Amino acid sequence: MAKRLLDHVGIVTADISTAVRFWRDGLEMGVKMEERNDEEAVDIVFIDAGGDRTIELIAPTTEDSGIAKYLNKKGQGQHHVCIEVDDIEAVMARLTAQGFELINEAPRRRHDGTLYAFTHPKSTGGVMVELYQKPE
Template sequence: MARVVRVAHLALVHEDMDVALRFWRDGLGIAVARVADVPQEGVRVAFLPVGDDEIEIVVPQRLDTGVARFLAKRGPGMHHVCLEVDDLDAMLARLRGQGVELINETPRVSPDGRRYAFIHPRSAGGVLVELYEARADTTA
């Protein structure tokens, strides 16, 4: 049976990367592994590994993105939690069978080759949940 393996990352949204890093990096002392621009999604992302997880700070660079609208509506804060699953297709099939509303009915593929899908917060207790699958080359 498909199962959740771990919490992969916790994504936070903020309007200003420097201000966000002042707390997460300088205050808490969590090292930034890298900062990347993702033009196709209109965001800049900082990755801060913590133990087995990662905190991701997402800063919209354009107004016409979902994350920019989220920020405008709710202000800075937690955006989504990403759970790693061992079998994404089987997990999505089970959720669909239980009437869970999926944002991505079929998995999408990230530039680095990971398959992922988002679940609608309406079906997930108000939480935006991303599921993603470990790459075959890391689980073989």
């Protein structure tokens, strides 16, 4: 059976220190990794949500980044849900064939080799879904 696995949830916050205090100190969940991504102009903190499950906290580092605009328009809260698949190109082709809109026409590649692509929330009943295909 094809893999379909809730991998992580991305949450946009205007206040990364409060968010980290809540998840790390309040809920006593570990920090897996922190990074500043200058290309996307975001700070990201990955919270360990059990085994391979992750909460991704995202905060803009500039006033005019994509995430800053999202925050101004939509407010704080959940940004995307990521589903791990083992056949990202097949899933993307199937979604397109069924009339669902993708943000990326082809998968993009992270530095660790993970392929990823986003679906447009307009066509999915309201949520942005990220697809992940991790390297074997």
